[in-house]
Amino acid sequence: MSIITNRERMHAVLSGEILDYVPFWTQSFFNAAAVRALMPPKLVPEDFARFNKTPSNFKPLNQNKLDKLIAFNHHIDRAAMGVGWEANCFGHGGPGEFNGWIIERGQTHQIIQYETGAKAKFSDAPHFYHLFDLPVKTRNDLEAISLPNPEDPARWAGFRHNVAYLKSKGEYTVGYLNGFFSGCHYFFIDYQDLMLNLALDEELVKQMVEKLGNWNLKAARMMCKAGVDCISLADDLGSDKSLLFSPELYDRLFFPWHRNLCDLAHSYGVHVHLHSHGNIMRLMDRLVETGIDMLNPLDQTEGMDLVAIKERYGHRLTLVGGLEKFIFEQNLPKIESLLQRAVKIGAKGGRYILMDTGGLPDTLTKEKFNAYLKISRRVRGQIGDIPNV
Numbered sequence: 001m002s003i004i005t006n007r008e009r010m011h012a013v014l015s016g017e018i019l020d021y022v023p024f025w026t027q028s029f030f031n032a033a034a035v036r037a038l039m040p041p042k043l044v045p046e047d048f049a050r051f052n053k054t055p056s057n058f059k060p061l062n063q064n065k066l067d068k069l070i071a072f073n074h075h076i077d078r079a080a081m082g083v084g085w086e087a088n089c090f091g092h093g094g095p096g097e098f099n100g101w102i103i104e105r106g107q108t109h110q111i112i113q114y115e116t117g118a119k120a121k122f123s124d125a126p127h128f129y130h131l132f133d134l135p136v137k138t139r140n141d142l143e144a145i146s147l148p149n150p151e152d153p154a155r156w157a158g159f160r161h162n163v164a165y166l167k168s169k170g171e172y173t174v175g176y177l178n179g180f181f182s183g184c185h186y187f188f189i190d191y192q193d194l195m196l197n198l199a200l201d202e203e204l205v206k207q208m209v210e211k212l213g214n215w216n217l218k219a220a221r222m223m224c225k226a227g228v229d230c231i232s233l234a235d236d237l238g239s240d241k242s243l244l245f246s247p248e249l250y251d252r253l254f255f256p257w258h259r260n261l262c263d264l265a266h267s268y269g270v271h272v273h274l275h276s277h278g279n280i281m282r283l284m285d286r287l288v289e290t291g292i293d294m295l296n297p298l299d300q301t302e303g304m305d306l307v308a309i310k311e312r313y314g315h316r317l318t319l320v321g322g323l324e325k326f327i328f329e330q331n332l333p334k335i336e337s338l339l340q341r342a343v344k345i346g347a348k349g350g351r352y353i354l355m356d357t358g359g360l361p362d363t364l365t366k367e368k369f370n371a372y373l374k375i376s377r378r379v380r381g382q383i384g385d386i387p388n389v
Contacts, residue, residue: 016350037364055099069166081166084175173230175232235276250286321356332368
């Protein structure tokens with residue numbers, strides 16, 4: 001069978017087929033400014049913004065916006081299509097994650113409030129964000145949090161229709177879910193308090209993960225019923241040196257939830273894509289055992305040995321990435337050599353997708369970005385040039 005569409009290509013690579021060229025998946029853009037700077041104006045919606053202006057904006061995208069998103073994807077050769085507001089540009093977004101909306105806007109910053117009560121300040125020039133007012137200090141705080149209903153039909157209004165339309169156009173659809181570990185310190189508790197409680201009050205963390213996990217599985221089932229091809233979640237489990245906690249702690253607190261998610265998704269024929277920064281080599285056996293189908297970013301500056309990972313897990317797991325976080329600070333010859341190395345190692349025997357490690361920064365120039373896309377096409381064996389718009 002001739003493989004023509006993104007959806008066909010992604011399903012083929014996940015099945016272990018050797019393709020005519022390696023698929024490409026741009027991870028995300030740092031912020032809305034990066035999208036506007038790097039993309040043709042015709043492909044950026046007029047009302048485009050990183051966050052909503054109101055607490056509830058779970059509305060379907062109309063056909064015009066969906067067609068524009070498809071053209072957006074094709075311009076950057078992205079083989080996967082995020083479904084839900086924000087999801088196509090930022091690697092997050094949609095009703096499967098806790099929603100955030102703007103409560104304060106300045107000239108160079110926005111303050112966001114999330115459905116759990118947590119807040120975040122997003123600043124531009126340079127890009128960074130700071131979480132604050134996270135609601136959990138004690139078990140009583142955790143019990144007092146009332147989460148939104150993940151099965152509320154209003155939350156999923158139009159989601160199934162958007163998925164169906166994108167699939168009818170040959171797009172591989174991805175729904176985004178809160179991480180089971182990262183979601184705790186994004187939406188519930190300060191990071192330092194979470195890490196302290198992993199050592200001093202494991203029961204509190206267990207109850208928090210259970211509260212988040214039950215919400216996640218209900219949201220995941222809604223996405224599966226809507227027909228998505230893939231569920232993606234971010235759970236950064238390591239630092240650039242090692243794991244953030246022991247493998248035994250992972251086994252007790254997080255492994256069951258990752259496995260339950262995979263079992264649920266697979267019962268619907270849906271793939272699971274895990275994003276985890278850090279040196280997580282000591283967890284690789286366990287992560288493969290959960291049943292995940294894809295893993296990114298495999299950052300070479302964080303000690304993720306692409307050669308060893310490919311040799312040991314490449315027949316069971318589709319590897320996504322294998323570059324380094326500072327790639328866009330390099331000159332073009334160095335960028336090409338990094339892409340060539342990753343593709344040469346990763347694509348051997350199939351089950352490989354090329355992806356950047358940390359997203360597209362707002363400091364990246366349009367000229368360098370377009371050169372990167374052209375180099376990527378050449379290295380991956382994709383014939384043709386960037387589509388004209």
